[in-house]
Amino acid sequence: SAVISQKPSRDICQRGTSLTIQCQVDSQVTMMFWYRQQPGQSLTLIATANQGSEATYESGFVIDKFPISRPNLTFSTLTVSNMSPEDSSIYLCSVAGWWGGLSNTEAFFGQGTRLTVV
């Protein structure tokens, strides 16, 4: 299993500013994911973060808006840049499950960062 800690748990930010969200895992993991959950909606995958390489972004998300760092195997950050009220969401990080042969494990999720942009 993996225990994931996110900081901050919530924040209220002014439009035009940036917020960096931290995700700490209690074990070394290769692949991490960042999600956004807009009010009343399901989770949408933002990007895949592999240690030692550039993050891979899903359609509709760009690095300039959501830069991601992955400096080591237990930590990642997501920055929400130049924020607008439309960025008000819950942002979650996740540790990937593995597959292959007899090993098919589940994904683990942080409790999320609730961001409100005013």
Next chain:
Amino acid sequence: DAKTTQPPSMDCAEGRAANLPCNHSTISGNEYVYWYRQIHSQGPQYIIHGLKNNETNEMASLIITEDRKSSTLILPHATLRDTAVYYCIVPLKGGGYQKVTFGTGTKLQVIP
């Protein structure tokens, strides 16, 4: 990737079994079905997964049809704490890892 279809909402009386269906008709032979749930304001929580055999753990049972085109998650004795959005997911497979994308899920309301 295999698309899943779930009813948007269901009600269940407290203490009764909750049966949540999921269609995944395009699932391929080596793809697993996973179930997660999200209780309000929390991160998603893993429940159970299976390939073709029925599975049971301390939280739930998973029944997969023989053709693997659908499955049912069973919460045997639903409690108020089981009120949540339940997601049936067939993860995409990358280089050894799973990529989890969420549909709209089923909002289960357990009624006293």
